[in-house]
Structure formats: C-alpha cells, structure tokens
Amino acid sequence: MPVRVSVVVCVYTEDRWEDILAAVSSVRAQSRPALETLLVVDHNPVLLDRLTREYQEVTGVRVLPNAGPRGLSAGRNTGITASRGEVVAFLDDDAVAESDWLSRFAAAYDDPRVMAVGGRTEPVWASGRRPDWFPDEFDWVVGCSYRGLPPGLVRVRNILGGNASFRRTAFDLAGGFATGIGRDGDRRPLGGEETELCIRLSRASPDAILLVDDRAVIHHKVPEARERFAYFRTRTYAEGLSKALVARSVGAGKGLESERRYATRVLPAGVARGLRDQVLARRGGARRAGAIVAGVLTAAGGYVVGSVRARRDGTTFSVVRIDAPAQANREAAA
Template sequence: MSDPGTPPGPGTPPGPGPAPALGVSVVVCVYTEDRWTDILAAVSSVRAQSYPALETLLVVDHNPALKDRLAREYKEDADVRVLANTGPRGLSAGRNTGIAAARGEIVAFLDDDAVAERDWLRHFAEGYADPRVMAVGGRTVPVWASGRRPDWFPEEFDWVVGCTYKGLPPGRVRVRNVLGGNASFRRAAFDAAGGFATGIGRDGDRRPLGCEETELCIRLTRARPDAVLLIDDRAVIHHRVPKAREHFAYFRARAYAEGLSKALVARSVGADKGLESERRYTTRVLPAGVARGLRDALLARPGGVGRAGAIVAGVCAAAGGYVVGSLRARRGGTAFSVPSIARAEAADE
C-alpha cells in the first residue's frame, strides 16, 4: 500500500493558480500485446488533453514484437515515440528509460491500462506554479471488468488494484508520496534524487511488488528538504481492473507482496519514514473500515462481513510479507539499486 499519507511538515499546499507554460512528457510503460487495445486508449486520452502534452513516450519492456507493432502504429505521429527499455526488465527501469529520453520539464506517468480525463495534465501543470513543488499526483478510479465492485472488496484496499483508496484526504493536499500510475514529477526531482530504484517494483506479470514511488519520494525529500509533493484529486484517470484481480486470491497475494516491498523500502529509508503513513492507515482507516463492514452486516447490506474479513486478511497478509521481507533483507537476500538519470536520447523508431 503506497499510502501518500498526511502532510510531512508544517505549511499549507500551494493554492490553485493558472497552469504555467511547462512542457509535459507523458511516459506510458508497456510490456504485453494482451493490452493492445488499452495502450491505444491510453495514448488517445493523452492526445485529447485540454493542456496538450509535449510528447508521449511508449517504453516497451523487453518485447521486440510489441515494440515493432507500436512503431508501425505510430510511425506517422511525431508526438509519439516508441522506445525500448534500456535497463533490466521491470517497471522501474522502464520509467527510468522514459525519464532519460523525455524532453519536457515535467514528466508524467500513466498506466498502460488506464485512460486520463481531459483536464488531467492541466491540473498537474497548475500544481507547478509554485517552484517548491517537485511532484503532483492524481486520483485513480477503478473500472471493474465485471461491471461493478465485488461486494466483498473494501474501498480501503483499492490500492491492491492500483487505485485511490478510501482514507486519503480530498482536494489538493501535501503528501509524503504520490502514486506511480498517476503521477508527475519536475525534471529537477530526478536530477536531485536519481531515478526509480530497480529491484522493488513490478516485473510484468510476476509477483505484484510495488512501492518504488514511495521510496523515490522519500529519497527526494531527503535530497531536497524544501520539496513539496502534492495530490490533486481533480487529476483523474480511470484504471481497468481485469477479472483476475477481482478475486480474493489476487487480493491476498498483492497484499503479501506489498509487505515484501515495504520491507525493502524500510531497509532503504528507515522504518520511521518508510512506515509513518502506514501506521496511521492501519490504526485509523482500517479499524473504521472493519466497523463499517460489521455495521453493514447488521443492517443486512450485501458484503458487510466479507469486507470486514477482507480488511483483516489483507492486514495479516501484508504483515506476513513484511516479516518475510525483513528476514530476507537481514540475510542479504534482496537488493536494489538507485540509478542516476542523465538526459539522453533513447533509441526510438
């Protein structure tokens, strides 16, 4: 659970203002032809922005066939570049490839199975009117493949499917970290802190690890103590949730993997920073969710007991993953690296 958390210090978030004239490069990391239709929809949503993107970078994760197909699809479009991930397999290295190739002063990230609302980039750009702002994230809404949220699936755990979850503060607020699938960073943030750590995040369809954006944001605020990180819930994307992720088995596996990831983050930045927001989440947000589920059960509303049980099971799974991840870290069984990011022209078609 990459909890953005509460404001990391005194002061109020910068107020809304006109969008500054900043070039925004949008990076979409892709890895499988199974998401072909989703990828095209994601690019179309970027093209339709009221605040036009400078460019869209499609970074392909070690899949030459997909790279060639995308290069043919967009060969007549000068605003879309197709790149090969120049690092190790995985989402973090793909993002770093996009960052290195980006021409914009702002680098935004959009998941390959999501579509952005028309004013997505405009709300991001407005946040950078204050030069202290180093990152702006948005709100991610689930689009369930079955057409509706499963009755047992608690909104408090929407992070399991990569979406904004119940318990986050509304509006434009200062946070510890943004959420990677719907986020933007000032280019200077990567100059100061380096790129996304490899060895933490996702690697295709393998175990669904995460937290790479949490680790980066904590590292950023250490390198730039004056940095302000925001979430603006008007910057909305709609994220497709496939049927395979609507089942409890995935829910449990993702929660366990999050615990593994949190152990890596705590190893990197210390438990105080790595878990400060999670403590608030587990001591305030989740107990309230369990209480709501039990209340709904008493009122004979569908799924009340299931939601309460899923919250408890999710906490147990994440805690188990954290314990295992911590033990592995002590034995030296896990490692990750933080690359520096130099502006470079990645090879493209």
C-alpha cells in the same frame, strides 16, 4: 512560461494492445496538450515493432525500448532520460486520463517548490461493478486511490506511480526509480518504487513539496482476475514484501510513516463500517470486514518474511542517475 509536460507510458504485453491505444488516445485528447508521449516497451521485440509501426507517422508519439533491466522502474527511467519536458508524467498502460488531467498537474507546478503531483485513480471493474466483498480501503490492491487518502489538493509523503508527475529536476536531485523494488517481470505483484523515490527526494531536497490533486483523474481497468480474493491475498502479501524493501532502503521511520496511520485509524474504521453494514443487512458488510482483517494479516506476514530475507541476503538497490542525456534533449527542444 508554462511548464511543458512529457508523458511516459510503460508497456510490456500485447494482451493490452487495445488498452495501450486507449491510453495514448486519452493523452492526445488533453485540453492542455502534452509535449510528447513516450511509449517504453519492456523487453518485448514483437510489441516494440508493432507499436513502432502503429505510431511511426503520428506526431508527438515516440516508441522506444527499455534500456535497462526488465521491469517497471527501469522502463520509467528510460522514459525520463529520453524526455524533453520540464515535467514528466506517468500513466498506466491500462488506464485512460480525463481531458483536464495534464492541466491539473501543470497548474500545481506554478509553485517552484512543488516537485511531484499525483492524482486520483478510479477503478473500472471488468464485471461492471465493485465486488461486494472488496473494501474501498484496499483499492490500492488494484492500483487505484483508496479510502483514507486525504481529499482535495493536499501535501503528501508520496504519490502513487500509475497517476503521477515529477518535475524533471527532481530526478537530477534524487536519481531515478530504484531497480530491485517494484515489478520486474516476476509474477508476484510487487510495488513501492514510487514511495521509495518520493522519500529519497524529500531527503535530497527537504523544502520539496509533494502533492495529490484529486481532480487529476484517470480511470484504471481492473480485469476479472484481479476481482478475485486469490489476487487480493497475493497482492497484499506482495505489498508486505515491498514495504520491507522500502524500509530497508529508506528506514522504517519514513518507510512506514503513512502506513501506521492507515493501519491504526483507517482500517479499524473500515472493519467497524463493514460490521455495521452487516447489522443493517447491507450486502457484503461482514465479507468486507473480513477482507480487511485478512489483508492486514497477509501484508504483515509479507513484511516479516521480506525483512528476514532482506537482512539475510543483504538486499541492495540500484539508483540510476539521470542527467546528461536528458539535459541534451531539453536543450535540443528549447
């Protein structure tokens, strides 16, 4: 029997109203229909009321408030708990999915060992094209897939949260997303919560398979403010802080396993490519090489600061257990 897929879209601001509507429309236009779409509103009563009115007569779309503390992790946990599908997929609120997105995800779950499947996220630049200084290797800064990820359908350590899916039983095994990691309403753009969850899942179930299928494509909007070097610098620093938290939670060995290859192979090749482009008089080559070096240094600085703070403050994380409410929902939907 084919798996049923619930889609969770976490939202928090009316500034993205049109983006939210577009995201939901892309889910409703899937060639393989979703069981349901859950819009989880993060502590914004005005937006909650507006979305409730917008979708009150739309079958298959539910609007609900974040039942936990402010932040993306708690919002996702709220959606997981309320979901009824055997698979829970996550879509960013400023992204649209291609029509075969869910069918690509669902096909991978024919193998019962597969516990998570991610996809490819393409940037949609507000200015109309990629800034010539912005290296492909750092597209994760704007929430997109980046140069260095393996192509095709491949096994990975972790998937990226804005274009992701998990088998429902994965959360029974490992719990939900940890609060205390990732975005929580603070202006600093933290991340890493999906990495921590994936590592925790692999420890709870060593036979679990986590995949990325680059045919499961979404298109992610990049506003002009995020095309600027100031945001690039802020986001790379915040990533260093996040990696320090992840390493504290799951250990530096697993927490930085993929990052070591990225830093020692992918990024040096990117610097060389940028310098070569400069020699060949291709626009932006030296700036791309410089941005890679700057990104590495600011991320490393964030990691050092984050590690010191975590040890000093005794940082802890709360992992939500997700069991009874979701089980009741699944039984009701059966």
